[in-house]
Amino acid sequence: MEADIERILIPRDVIATRVREMASEIARTYANTLGGIVIVPVLAGSIIFLADLIRWLPFKMRIALMTVSSYRDKTVGQPPRLLQDVSIDLRDRHVLVVDDILDTGNTLRLVMGQLAARQPASLRMAVLLRKTAKAPRDVKADFIGFDIEDVFVVGYGLDFKDLYRNWPDIGVLRPELYS
Ligand code: XMP
Numbered sequence: 303m304e305a306d307i308e309r310i311l312i313p314r315d316v317i318a319t320r321v322r323e324m325a326s327e328i329a330r331t332y333a334n335t336l337g338g339i340v341i342v343p344v345l346a347g348s349i350i351f352l353a354d355l356i357r358w359l360p361f362k363m364r365i366a367l368m369t370v371s372s373y374r375d376k377t378v379g380q381p382p383r384l385l386q387d388v389s390i391d392l393r394d395r396h397v398l399v400v401d402d403i404l405d406t407g408n409t410l411r412l413v414m415g416q417l418a419a420r421q422p423a424s425l426r427m428a429v430l431l432r433k434t435a436k437a438p439r440d441v442k443a444d445f446i447g448f449d450i451e452d453v454f455v456v457g458y459g460l461d462f463k464d465l466y467r468n469w470p471d472i473g474v475l476r477p478e479l480y481s
Contacts, residue, residue, distance in 0.1 A: 303466060307473035311455055312448060314470045320447050321351065321430075325358030327445055328428060332396065338362030339396040340422075342388055344413055345369040347402035350459035350467070351430045351447075355400065366390050370409050382409045384416060392420040402459050403431040407441035414441065431455065431472070454480060
């Protein structure tokens with residue numbers, strides 16, 4: 303696996319520190335929220351980030367999984383599709399979407415639209431990474447771990463063809479592997 307990584311972009315200790323800071327920001331935002339919040343992780347890229355983040359959040363929460371098709375592995379231009387919707391009632395609940403990366407925004411535009419229609423009391427978004435090069439104006443994250451350059455990254459939950467999710471750092475994949 304290591305041979306496929308060109309360079310480490312964000313080492314594990316830097317990720318750990320920032321995730322803990324993000325948890326503090328999120329905890330402050332929801333400090334006066336009664337009854338707990340609903341976390342909606344977007345599968346599967348968010349799994350490692352989710353696991354680390356929520357263990358620093360000191361309040362009650364429910365977790366409602368959502369799965370969106372990974373359109374990158376398929377035909378270019380094919381929009382993302384919802385494969386698994388949340389199964390609990392979100393009306394009047396405080397909802398926080400958790401995802402690995404905001405790139406073109408196509409995935410999170412779909413997710414936020416779908417969740418807004420369920421009439422939550424509030425709807426916010428936390429992303430570990432944002433690629434500033436393509437970040438769209440209409441899809442805004444409330445909590446952002448790192449702004450990164452426009453390179454293809456893997457590790458810490460992020461995959462290429464379902465591989466590399468277990469790499470503990472965030473690394474740049476060798477371009478010859480995906481071009
Ligand atoms: P969009 O363009 O919809 O992208 O904002 C969001 C989804 O695309 C995947 N993605 C990546 N996955 N390295 C990855 O491993 C990347 O650099 C990358 N950029 C986008 C990811 O699944 C994300 O949820």
